[in-house]
Amino acid sequence: MNAPEKAVAQAMPHVMNTYARLPLALSHGKGCWVWDTEGRKYLDGLGGIAVNTLGHAHPKLVPALQDQIARLIHSSNYYEVPLQETLAARLCELSGLNAVFFCSTGLEANECALKIARKFGHDRGIARPEIIVYEGAFHGRSIATLSATANPKIQAGFGPLVEGFVRVPLNDLAAVQQVARDNPNVVAVFLETIQGEGGIHPSRWEYLQGLRRLCDEQQWLLMLDEVQCGIGRTGKWFAHQWAGIVPDVMPLAKGLGSGVPIGAVVVGPKAVNVLGPGNHGTTFGGNPLAMRAGVETLRIMVEEGVMENAAVVGAALKAGLQRDLQGVEGVVDVRGQGLMLGIELARPCGALLGRAAAAGLMLSVTADKVIRLVPPLILSADEAAQIVAILCPLIRAFLAEPAAA
Ligand SMILES: Cc1ncc(COP(=O)(O)O)c(C=O)c1O
Numbered sequence: 396m397n398a399p400e401k402a403v404a405q406a407m408p409h410v411m412n413t414y415a416r417l418p419l420a421l422s423h424g425k426g427c428w429v430w431d432t433e434g435r436k437y438l439d440g441l442g443g444i445a446v447n448t449l450g451h452a453h454p455k456l457v458p459a460l461q462d463q464i465a466r467l468i469h470s471s472n473y474y475e476v477p478l479q480e481t482l483a484a485r486l487c488e489l490s491g492l493n494a495v496f497f498c499s500t501g502l503e504a505n506e507c508a509l510k511i512a513r514k515f516g517h518d519r520g521i522a523r524p525e526i527i528v529y530e531g532a533f534h535g536r537s538i539a540t541l542s543a544t545a546n547p548k549i550q551a552g553f554g555p556l557v558e559g560f561v562r563v564p565l566n567d568l569a570a571v572q573q574v575a576r577d578n579p580n581v582v583a584v585f586l587e588t589i590q591g592e593g594g595i596h597p598s599r600w601e602y603l604q605g606l607r608r609l610c611d612e613q614q615w616l617l618m619l620d621e622v623q624c625g626i627g628r629t630g631k632w633f634a635h636q637w638a639g640i641v642p643d644v645m646p647l648a649k650g651l652g653s654g655v656p657i658g659a660v661v662v663g664p665k666a667v668n669v670l671g672p673g674n675h676g677t678t679f680g681g682n683p684l685a686m687r688a689g690v691e692t693l694r695i696m697v698e699e700g701v702m703e704n705a706a707v708v709g710a711a712l713k714a715g716l717q718r719d720l721q722g723v724e725g726v727v728d729v730r731g732q733g734l735m736l737g738i739e740l741a742r743p744c745g746a747l748l749g750r751a752a753a754a755g756l757m758l759s760v761t762a763d764k765v766i767r768l769v770p771p772l773i774l775s776a777d778e779a780a781q782i783v784a785i786l787c788p789l790i791r792a793f794l795a796e797p798a799a800a
Contacts, residue, residue, distance in 0.1 A: 424451025441757040448650040450771035463687040478686035497681030501622035502535025504646035504658035516582035524582040533592035568605040583616035588634040591623035594762030595737025600638035607640040618644040626650035629733035630706025655688035705772040709733035715783035725794035738766040
Protein backbone atom coordinates (compact mmCIF):
# COMPACT_ATOMS: atom_id res chain seq x y z
CA MET A 396 0.00 0.00 0.00
CA ASN A 397 1.34 3.45 -0.82
CA ALA A 398 1.33 6.42 1.57
CA PRO A 399 -1.73 8.34 0.28
CA GLU A 400 -3.85 5.19 0.48
CA LYS A 401 -2.74 4.61 4.05
CA ALA A 402 -3.86 8.13 4.95
CA VAL A 403 -7.33 7.49 3.54
CA ALA A 404 -7.64 4.25 5.48
CA GLN A 405 -7.29 6.17 8.73
CA ALA A 406 -9.79 8.65 10.13
CA MET A 407 -10.50 11.66 7.91
CA PRO A 408 -10.57 14.66 10.26
CA HIS A 409 -10.66 17.22 7.45
CA VAL A 410 -13.60 15.67 5.66
CA MET A 411 -16.95 16.94 6.92
CA ASN A 412 -18.57 14.34 9.10
CA THR A 413 -21.76 13.62 7.13
CA TYR A 414 -21.50 9.84 6.80
CA ALA A 415 -21.31 7.00 9.32
CA ARG A 416 -18.48 5.15 7.58
CA LEU A 417 -17.00 1.73 8.15
CA PRO A 418 -13.30 1.96 9.03
CA LEU A 419 -12.00 0.69 5.71
CA ALA A 420 -11.02 2.25 2.40
CA LEU A 421 -11.22 0.64 -1.00
CA SER A 422 -8.17 0.69 -3.17
CA HIS A 423 -9.16 -1.00 -6.44
CA GLY A 424 -11.59 -3.39 -8.05
CA LYS A 425 -12.02 -5.88 -10.84
CA GLY A 426 -15.40 -7.11 -12.03
CA CYS A 427 -17.62 -7.65 -8.98
CA TRP A 428 -14.71 -7.70 -6.55
CA VAL A 429 -13.01 -4.89 -4.64
CA TRP A 430 -9.90 -4.78 -2.46
CA ASP A 431 -9.24 -2.52 0.48
CA THR A 432 -6.01 -0.74 1.29
CA GLU A 433 -5.04 -3.58 3.65
CA GLY A 434 -5.35 -6.10 0.81
CA ARG A 435 -8.65 -7.66 1.96
CA LYS A 436 -11.00 -8.78 -0.81
CA TYR A 437 -14.78 -8.21 -0.91
CA LEU A 438 -17.61 -9.36 -3.13
CA ASP A 439 -19.41 -6.20 -4.15
CA GLY A 440 -23.10 -6.56 -3.40
CA LEU A 441 -23.50 -2.78 -3.30
CA GLY A 442 -22.01 -1.55 -6.59
CA GLY A 443 -21.33 1.91 -5.11
CA ILE A 444 -25.10 2.02 -4.27
CA ALA A 445 -26.47 0.87 -7.64
CA VAL A 446 -23.85 2.82 -9.59
CA ASN A 447 -21.18 0.45 -10.92
CA THR A 448 -23.33 -1.12 -13.64
CA LEU A 449 -20.35 -2.73 -15.38
CA GLY A 450 -18.50 -3.55 -12.18
CA HIS A 451 -14.97 -2.29 -11.67
CA ALA A 452 -12.21 -1.71 -14.25
CA HIS A 453 -14.32 -3.07 -17.10
CA PRO A 454 -11.90 -3.93 -19.93
CA LYS A 455 -13.99 -2.09 -22.54
CA LEU A 456 -15.03 0.91 -20.44
CA VAL A 457 -11.56 1.76 -19.12
CA PRO A 458 -9.87 2.35 -22.51
CA ALA A 459 -12.89 4.27 -23.79
CA LEU A 460 -12.77 6.62 -20.79
CA GLN A 461 -8.98 6.94 -21.10
CA ASP A 462 -9.46 7.91 -24.73
CA GLN A 463 -12.07 10.53 -23.79
CA ILE A 464 -9.98 11.97 -20.97
CA ALA A 465 -7.08 12.40 -23.38
CA ARG A 466 -9.35 14.21 -25.88
CA LEU A 467 -11.72 16.43 -23.89
CA ILE A 468 -13.02 16.10 -20.33
CA HIS A 469 -15.13 19.22 -20.16
CA SER A 470 -16.16 21.94 -22.57
CA SER A 471 -19.25 24.04 -21.79
CA ASN A 472 -22.90 24.22 -22.62
CA TYR A 473 -22.06 27.47 -24.42
CA TYR A 474 -21.22 25.12 -27.28
CA GLU A 475 -22.71 22.05 -28.88
CA VAL A 476 -21.59 18.77 -27.30
CA PRO A 477 -22.12 16.08 -29.96
CA LEU A 478 -21.87 13.25 -27.41
CA GLN A 479 -24.92 14.74 -25.65
CA GLU A 480 -26.95 14.19 -28.78
CA THR A 481 -25.60 10.63 -29.14
CA LEU A 482 -26.55 9.71 -25.59
CA ALA A 483 -29.86 11.60 -25.65
CA ALA A 484 -30.92 9.89 -28.88
CA ARG A 485 -30.11 6.50 -27.37
CA LEU A 486 -32.04 7.22 -24.15
CA CYS A 487 -35.02 8.39 -26.23
CA GLU A 488 -34.84 5.25 -28.34
CA LEU A 489 -34.76 3.02 -25.26
CA SER A 490 -37.53 4.86 -23.40
CA GLY A 491 -39.86 5.98 -26.20
CA LEU A 492 -39.49 9.57 -24.96
CA ASN A 493 -38.40 12.69 -26.85
CA ALA A 494 -35.61 14.74 -25.29
CA VAL A 495 -33.09 14.81 -22.44
CA PHE A 496 -31.59 17.37 -20.04
CA PHE A 497 -28.21 16.32 -18.63
CA CYS A 498 -26.88 17.00 -15.15
CA SER A 499 -24.52 15.20 -12.78
CA THR A 500 -26.47 13.55 -9.95
CA GLY A 501 -29.81 12.05 -9.04
CA LEU A 502 -30.98 14.95 -6.92
CA GLU A 503 -30.21 17.35 -9.75
CA ALA A 504 -32.24 15.22 -12.15
CA ASN A 505 -35.13 15.30 -9.68
CA GLU A 506 -34.74 19.02 -9.06
CA CYS A 507 -35.09 19.53 -12.82
CA ALA A 508 -38.18 17.31 -12.87
CA LEU A 509 -39.75 19.38 -10.07
CA LYS A 510 -39.02 22.59 -11.97
CA ILE A 511 -40.58 21.10 -15.10
CA ALA A 512 -43.72 20.20 -13.13
CA ARG A 513 -44.04 23.67 -11.63
CA LYS A 514 -43.46 25.45 -14.95
CA PHE A 515 -45.89 23.05 -16.63
CA GLY A 516 -48.47 24.22 -14.06
CA HIS A 517 -47.68 27.91 -14.46
CA ASP A 518 -47.92 27.55 -18.24
CA ARG A 519 -51.47 26.25 -17.66
CA GLY A 520 -52.37 29.18 -15.41
CA ILE A 521 -51.92 27.39 -12.07
CA ALA A 522 -50.20 29.94 -9.85
CA ARG A 523 -49.40 27.56 -6.94
CA PRO A 524 -48.76 24.18 -8.54
CA GLU A 525 -48.65 21.12 -6.29
CA ILE A 526 -47.03 17.74 -6.83
CA ILE A 527 -48.18 14.40 -5.44
CA VAL A 528 -45.34 12.56 -3.65
CA TYR A 529 -45.20 9.36 -1.60
CA GLU A 530 -44.80 7.90 1.86
CA GLY A 531 -41.46 6.07 1.94
CA ALA A 532 -40.06 8.14 -0.94
CA PHE A 533 -36.45 9.24 -1.35
CA HIS A 534 -35.53 11.75 -4.02
CA GLY A 535 -32.30 13.37 -2.77
CA ARG A 536 -30.96 15.84 -0.26
CA SER A 537 -31.28 19.31 -1.80
CA ILE A 538 -33.88 21.44 -0.06
CA ALA A 539 -36.54 20.72 -2.70
CA THR A 540 -35.80 17.01 -3.09
CA LEU A 541 -35.58 16.41 0.66
CA SER A 542 -38.97 18.12 0.94
CA ALA A 543 -40.33 15.61 -1.59
CA THR A 544 -38.62 12.82 0.39
CA ALA A 545 -40.73 11.22 3.13
CA ASN A 546 -38.11 10.46 5.77
CA PRO A 547 -38.38 12.80 8.81
CA LYS A 548 -34.76 11.96 9.77
CA ILE A 549 -33.59 13.40 6.44
CA GLN A 550 -35.75 16.51 6.83
CA ALA A 551 -35.02 17.22 10.52
CA GLY A 552 -33.15 20.46 11.05
CA PHE A 553 -33.62 21.79 7.52
CA GLY A 554 -36.99 23.50 7.71
CA PRO A 555 -38.73 25.42 6.42
CA LEU A 556 -39.30 22.78 3.78
CA VAL A 557 -40.31 23.58 0.23
CA GLU A 558 -44.10 23.70 -0.04
CA GLY A 559 -46.31 22.40 -2.81
CA PHE A 560 -46.20 18.66 -2.10
CA VAL A 561 -49.18 16.43 -1.30
CA ARG A 562 -48.22 13.05 0.16
CA VAL A 563 -50.05 9.77 -0.44
CA PRO A 564 -49.39 6.09 0.40
CA LEU A 565 -47.84 3.88 -2.29
CA ASN A 566 -50.02 1.53 -4.34
CA ASP A 567 -53.31 3.15 -3.26
CA LEU A 568 -54.97 4.55 -6.37
CA ALA A 569 -58.05 5.66 -4.43
CA ALA A 570 -55.85 8.03 -2.41
CA VAL A 571 -54.63 9.72 -5.60
CA GLN A 572 -58.15 9.85 -7.02
CA GLN A 573 -59.25 11.60 -3.82
CA VAL A 574 -56.50 14.22 -4.26
CA ALA A 575 -57.67 14.68 -7.87
CA ARG A 576 -61.16 15.47 -6.58
CA ASP A 577 -59.98 17.77 -3.77
CA ASN A 578 -57.07 19.69 -5.22
CA PRO A 579 -57.25 21.62 -8.49
CA ASN A 580 -53.63 22.78 -8.12
CA VAL A 581 -52.06 19.37 -8.67
CA VAL A 582 -49.91 19.22 -11.81
CA ALA A 583 -47.87 16.03 -11.45
CA VAL A 584 -47.41 12.69 -9.71
CA PHE A 585 -43.81 11.99 -8.72
CA LEU A 586 -42.64 8.58 -7.51
CA GLU A 587 -39.85 6.03 -7.65
CA THR A 588 -40.98 3.11 -9.78
CA ILE A 589 -39.36 0.95 -7.09
CA GLN A 590 -38.60 2.75 -3.84
CA GLY A 591 -34.92 2.21 -3.02
CA GLU A 592 -33.83 4.02 0.14
CA GLY A 593 -37.33 3.53 1.57
CA GLY A 594 -36.68 -0.23 1.72
CA ILE A 595 -37.11 -1.75 -1.80
CA HIS A 596 -40.87 -1.26 -2.21
CA PRO A 597 -42.06 -1.82 -5.78
CA SER A 598 -45.04 0.02 -7.23
CA ARG A 599 -47.51 -2.61 -8.40
CA TRP A 600 -47.71 -2.71 -12.17
CA GLU A 601 -51.54 -2.27 -12.14
CA TYR A 602 -51.03 0.74 -9.89
CA LEU A 603 -48.68 2.34 -12.40
CA GLN A 604 -51.16 1.62 -15.18
CA GLY A 605 -53.89 3.27 -13.09
CA LEU A 606 -51.68 6.29 -12.45
CA ARG A 607 -50.95 6.60 -16.17
CA ARG A 608 -54.70 6.67 -16.92
CA LEU A 609 -55.38 9.17 -14.14
CA CYS A 610 -52.56 11.48 -15.25
CA ASP A 611 -53.95 11.42 -18.79
CA GLU A 612 -57.47 12.22 -17.58
CA GLN A 613 -56.29 15.01 -15.28
CA GLN A 614 -53.66 16.44 -17.64
CA TRP A 615 -50.99 15.78 -15.01
CA LEU A 616 -47.39 14.78 -15.62
CA LEU A 617 -46.43 11.26 -14.58
CA MET A 618 -42.85 11.62 -13.32
CA LEU A 619 -41.04 8.37 -12.49
CA ASP A 620 -37.79 8.63 -10.54
CA GLU A 621 -35.67 5.81 -12.00
CA VAL A 622 -32.42 7.09 -10.51
CA GLN A 623 -31.88 3.81 -8.64
CA CYS A 624 -34.06 1.28 -10.46
CA GLY A 625 -33.37 2.36 -14.07
CA ILE A 626 -30.66 1.42 -16.60
CA GLY A 627 -31.26 -2.30 -16.78
CA ARG A 628 -31.17 -3.00 -13.05
CA THR A 629 -34.53 -4.77 -12.95
CA GLY A 630 -33.99 -6.66 -16.22
CA LYS A 631 -35.62 -4.02 -18.43
CA TRP A 632 -34.04 -0.72 -19.40
CA PHE A 633 -36.46 1.09 -17.11
CA ALA A 634 -38.47 -0.54 -14.34
CA HIS A 635 -41.79 0.96 -15.47
CA GLN A 636 -41.47 -0.97 -18.72
CA TRP A 637 -42.59 -4.05 -16.77
CA ALA A 638 -45.97 -2.29 -16.47
CA GLY A 639 -46.08 -1.47 -20.18
CA ILE A 640 -46.47 2.27 -19.57
CA VAL A 641 -44.48 5.35 -20.61
CA PRO A 642 -43.98 8.26 -18.17
CA ASP A 643 -43.88 11.95 -19.13
CA VAL A 644 -40.73 12.72 -17.15
CA MET A 645 -38.03 10.28 -16.02
CA PRO A 646 -35.03 11.30 -13.91
CA LEU A 647 -32.00 8.99 -14.19
CA ALA A 648 -28.50 8.97 -12.67
CA LYS A 649 -26.50 6.35 -10.72
CA GLY A 650 -25.96 3.41 -13.14
CA LEU A 651 -25.98 5.45 -16.35
CA GLY A 652 -22.25 6.25 -16.20
CA SER A 653 -21.00 3.08 -14.48
CA GLY A 654 -19.35 5.27 -11.84
CA VAL A 655 -18.73 8.53 -13.70
CA PRO A 656 -21.11 11.14 -12.23
CA ILE A 657 -24.06 11.72 -14.55
CA GLY A 658 -27.73 12.58 -14.29
CA ALA A 659 -30.41 12.90 -16.93
CA VAL A 660 -34.06 13.86 -17.20
CA VAL A 661 -35.81 12.21 -20.12
CA VAL A 662 -39.11 13.79 -21.16
CA GLY A 663 -42.02 12.98 -23.44
CA PRO A 664 -44.26 15.17 -25.59
CA LYS A 665 -46.21 16.77 -22.70
CA ALA A 666 -43.01 18.08 -21.10
CA VAL A 667 -40.65 18.57 -24.01
CA ASN A 668 -41.33 22.27 -24.54
CA VAL A 669 -41.78 23.32 -20.92
CA LEU A 670 -38.23 24.56 -20.31
CA GLY A 671 -36.51 26.97 -22.69
CA PRO A 672 -33.19 28.83 -22.82
CA GLY A 673 -32.43 30.44 -19.48
CA ASN A 674 -34.89 28.28 -17.49
CA HIS A 675 -32.38 25.70 -16.30
CA GLY A 676 -28.72 24.79 -16.51
CA THR A 677 -25.63 23.44 -14.77
CA THR A 678 -21.92 23.83 -15.50
CA PHE A 679 -20.94 20.17 -15.45
CA GLY A 680 -24.13 18.71 -16.93
CA GLY A 681 -23.56 16.87 -20.19
CA ASN A 682 -19.79 17.19 -20.19
CA PRO A 683 -17.97 15.01 -22.72
CA LEU A 684 -16.49 12.62 -20.15
CA ALA A 685 -19.86 11.89 -18.54
CA MET A 686 -21.54 11.57 -21.94
CA ARG A 687 -18.91 9.14 -23.17
CA ALA A 688 -19.37 7.09 -19.99
CA GLY A 689 -23.12 6.95 -20.65
CA VAL A 690 -22.76 6.08 -24.33
CA GLU A 691 -20.19 3.34 -23.62
CA THR A 692 -22.14 1.92 -20.67
CA LEU A 693 -25.26 1.46 -22.78
CA ARG A 694 -23.24 0.09 -25.71
CA ILE A 695 -21.36 -2.45 -23.58
CA MET A 696 -24.58 -3.46 -21.83
CA VAL A 697 -26.06 -4.46 -25.18
CA GLU A 698 -22.86 -6.08 -26.48
CA GLU A 699 -22.53 -8.24 -23.38
CA GLY A 700 -26.19 -8.92 -22.57
CA VAL A 701 -25.81 -7.18 -19.21
CA MET A 702 -29.50 -6.38 -18.75
CA GLU A 703 -30.53 -9.94 -19.54
CA ASN A 704 -27.90 -11.07 -17.05
CA ALA A 705 -29.44 -8.81 -14.38
CA ALA A 706 -32.82 -10.48 -14.94
CA VAL A 707 -31.51 -14.05 -14.84
CA VAL A 708 -28.91 -13.71 -12.08
CA GLY A 709 -31.24 -11.44 -10.09
CA ALA A 710 -33.96 -14.09 -10.18
CA ALA A 711 -31.45 -16.74 -9.11
CA LEU A 712 -30.15 -14.57 -6.27
CA LYS A 713 -33.65 -13.85 -5.02
CA ALA A 714 -34.62 -17.52 -5.24
CA GLY A 715 -31.42 -18.51 -3.41
CA LEU A 716 -32.09 -16.02 -0.61
CA GLN A 717 -35.72 -17.09 -0.33
CA ARG A 718 -34.74 -20.76 -0.21
CA ASP A 719 -32.06 -20.27 2.40
CA LEU A 720 -34.09 -17.92 4.58
CA GLN A 721 -37.42 -19.73 4.30
CA GLY A 722 -39.02 -20.18 7.70
CA VAL A 723 -36.29 -18.24 9.53
CA GLU A 724 -38.02 -16.35 12.31
CA GLY A 725 -37.40 -12.63 11.97
CA VAL A 726 -37.13 -12.62 8.18
CA VAL A 727 -40.18 -10.63 7.08
CA ASP A 728 -39.76 -10.61 3.30
CA VAL A 729 -37.34 -11.07 0.41
CA ARG A 730 -38.45 -8.78 -2.43
CA GLY A 731 -37.38 -6.79 -5.46
CA GLN A 732 -36.78 -7.26 -9.12
CA GLY A 733 -33.63 -8.15 -11.05
CA LEU A 734 -30.56 -7.00 -9.16
CA MET A 735 -32.42 -4.62 -6.85
CA LEU A 736 -33.26 -6.81 -3.88
CA GLY A 737 -34.22 -6.23 -0.28
CA ILE A 738 -34.39 -8.60 2.67
CA GLU A 739 -36.59 -7.13 5.38
CA LEU A 740 -35.95 -8.25 8.93
CA ALA A 741 -38.22 -7.79 11.91
CA ARG A 742 -35.72 -5.54 13.64
CA PRO A 743 -33.06 -2.91 12.90
CA CYS A 744 -30.02 -4.61 11.40
CA GLY A 745 -27.43 -1.89 10.76
CA ALA A 746 -24.93 -4.10 12.61
CA LEU A 747 -24.92 -6.43 9.61
CA LEU A 748 -23.07 -3.86 7.51
CA GLY A 749 -19.82 -4.30 9.44
CA ARG A 750 -20.30 -8.04 9.91
CA ALA A 751 -20.84 -8.55 6.19
CA ALA A 752 -17.73 -6.52 5.40
CA ALA A 753 -15.75 -8.60 7.88
CA ALA A 754 -17.02 -11.70 6.07
CA GLY A 755 -15.99 -10.24 2.69
CA LEU A 756 -19.31 -8.88 1.39
CA MET A 757 -20.35 -5.31 0.61
CA LEU A 758 -24.03 -4.46 1.06
CA SER A 759 -26.19 -1.77 2.60
CA VAL A 760 -28.94 -1.55 5.16
CA THR A 761 -31.71 0.90 4.40
CA ALA A 762 -34.88 1.95 6.21
CA ASP A 763 -33.24 0.46 9.35
CA LYS A 764 -34.47 -3.09 8.74
CA VAL A 765 -33.88 -3.83 5.07
CA ILE A 766 -30.68 -5.41 3.78
CA ARG A 767 -30.24 -4.06 0.26
CA LEU A 768 -28.37 -5.77 -2.56
CA VAL A 769 -27.72 -3.65 -5.67
CA PRO A 770 -24.56 -5.24 -7.11
CA PRO A 771 -22.99 -4.60 -10.51
CA LEU A 772 -25.25 -5.96 -13.26
CA ILE A 773 -22.43 -8.23 -14.48
CA LEU A 774 -22.76 -10.40 -11.34
CA SER A 775 -22.35 -14.05 -12.29
CA ALA A 776 -24.53 -16.92 -11.08
CA ASP A 777 -21.57 -18.21 -9.10
CA GLU A 778 -21.05 -14.83 -7.44
CA ALA A 779 -24.78 -14.68 -6.63
CA ALA A 780 -24.44 -18.08 -4.95
CA GLN A 781 -21.48 -16.74 -2.97
CA ILE A 782 -23.59 -13.80 -1.76
CA VAL A 783 -26.21 -16.25 -0.49
CA ALA A 784 -23.52 -18.40 1.14
CA ILE A 785 -21.96 -15.46 2.97
CA LEU A 786 -25.07 -13.47 3.84
CA CYS A 787 -27.65 -16.03 4.96
CA PRO A 788 -25.59 -17.49 7.84
CA LEU A 789 -24.89 -13.92 9.02
CA ILE A 790 -28.61 -13.14 9.01
CA ARG A 791 -29.47 -16.34 10.87
CA ALA A 792 -26.79 -15.71 13.50
CA PHE A 793 -27.92 -12.10 13.89
CA LEU A 794 -31.56 -13.08 14.36
CA ALA A 795 -30.62 -15.77 16.87
CA GLU A 796 -29.13 -13.11 19.15
CA PRO A 797 -31.34 -11.34 21.67
CA ALA A 798 -32.58 -8.00 20.26
CA ALA A 799 -30.54 -5.02 21.44
CA ALA A 800 -32.39 -3.09 24.15
C1 LIG B 1 -34.54 7.07 -6.21
C2 LIG B 1 -33.45 8.06 -5.93
N1 LIG B 1 -33.61 9.32 -6.33
C3 LIG B 1 -32.65 10.23 -6.12
C4 LIG B 1 -31.49 9.92 -5.45
C5 LIG B 1 -30.45 10.96 -5.21
O1 LIG B 1 -29.37 10.74 -6.05
P1 LIG B 1 -27.96 11.43 -5.74
O2 LIG B 1 -27.45 10.82 -4.49
O3 LIG B 1 -27.13 11.12 -6.95
O4 LIG B 1 -28.22 12.89 -5.60
C6 LIG B 1 -31.31 8.61 -5.01
C7 LIG B 1 -30.09 8.25 -4.26
O5 LIG B 1 -30.02 7.27 -3.59
C8 LIG B 1 -32.31 7.66 -5.25
O6 LIG B 1 -32.19 6.39 -4.83
